[in-house]
Amino acid sequence: MHTRILRFAPSPNGHLHLGHAYSALLNQDMTRELGGRFLLRIEDIDAARCRPEYEAAIYEDLHWLGITWEAEVRRQSGHFDDYQAALNKLETAGLIYPSFESRSEIAALVDTRDRQGGWPRDPDGVPLYPGNARKLSWAERERRRRAGDPFALRLAMDAASARAGALTWTESGTGPQGQSGLVAAAPQMWGDVVLGRKDVPSSYHLAVVVDDALQGVTDVVRGQDLFWSTGIHRLLQTLLGLPEPAYHHHKLILDAGGRKLSKATQATSLRELRAGGATAVDIRRMVGLGR
Numbered sequence: 001m002h003t004r005i006l007r008f009a010p011s012p013n014g015h016l017h018l019g020h021a022y023s024a025l026l027n028q029d030m031t032r033e034l035g036g037r038f039l040l041r042i043e044d045i046d047a048a049r050c051r052p053e054y055e056a057a058i059y060e061d062l063h064w065l066g067i068t069w070e071a072e073v074r075r076q077s078g079h080f081d082d083y084q085a086a087l088n089k090l091e092t093a094g095l096i097y098p099s100f101e102s103r104s105e106i107a108a109l110v111d112t113r114d115r116q117g118g119w120p121r122d123p124d125g126v127p128l129y130p131g132n133a134r135k136l137s138w139a140e141r142e143r144r145r146r147a148g149d150p151f152a153l154r155l156a157m158d159a160a161s162a163r164a165g166a167l168t169w170t171e172s173g174t175g176p177q178g179q180s181g182l183v184a185a186a187p188q189m190w191g192d193v194v195l196g197r198k199d200v201p202s203s204y205h206l207a208v209v210v211d212d213a214l215q216g217v218t219d220v221v222r223g224q225d226l227f228w229s230t231g232i233h234r235l236l237q238t239l240l241g242l243p244e245p246a247y248h249h250h251k252l253i254l255d256a257g258g259r260k261l262s263k264a265t266q267a268t269s270l271r272e273l274r275a276g277g278a279t280a281v282d283i284r285r286m287v288g289l290g291r
């Protein structure tokens with residue numbers, strides 16, 4: 001049996017809160033039970049939102065919680081070549097295309113579709129991309145790229161899903177409706193997702209899949225909010241010929257009003273709790289991992 005490898009992969013775009021503490025502690029507990037290795041990955045491809053002081057705070061908060069990880073931390077911003085190589089592979093397979101609309105142009109297209117009888121939303125409530133750019137000619141795409149127009153690189157979802165065939169994943173946690181065991185992947189519910197942009201040859205979905213493979217991650221333990229994204233991840237793994245990890249989606253820690261915690265809420269940030277006198281043992285108890 002190969003050594004199991006788990007990871008915690010926060011984005012340095014705010015301070016860690018109780019939800020992150022739960023995820024990191026659960027990852028560490030499971031790693032110990034499995035006798036595995038535990039990695040930390042900094043998901044910082046979004047330069048507009050990620051800041052070095054948040055990254056420094058992540059290390060500090062995790063140390064305080066008593067989490068230990070292997071010395072080599074993978075920072076996604078240092079690995080754009082790896083994501084570009086994956087994009088090139090998908091492009092060669094004819095499965096990605098550039099779209100040139102701005103956010104407001106996409107909103108207007110969706111509005112028109114909505115008025116024509118309704119347009120589907122993804123599991124996060126965001127309207128699917130209406131697909132107009134899929135029909136642009138090769139010459140038009142080249143003309144606009146050469147003109148320097150901004151663009152998003154999108155996965156041609158129907159073609160990609162048809163290429164990959166029916167996909168599943170093994171879930172040892174639970175989905176939002178209690179799913180577990182062998183789960184059918186349904187990436188189509190996300191439409192033509194963005195996998196890269198003119199200035200950044202990656203997106204969350206692409207980077208997470210490439211990194212999990214390059215780091216040899218065998219068990220992905222993360223929040224239930226990413227449960228349905230796993231369909232996209234399984235699709236990309238299949239198209240790129242990458243190994244399939246096992247998945248464990250865990251409960252989300254909610255606030256007193258039953259809402260998902262946000263990095264913008266001070267009250268549940270780990271540094272705020274620490275400043276208020278909480279200990280790492282208290283945090284364990286607060287997230288339901290107390291012993």
Ligand code: GLU
Binds near residue numbers: 223
């Ligand atoms: N970076 C993601 C987040 O902070 C987690 C990615 C993952 O675990 O797959 O929500």
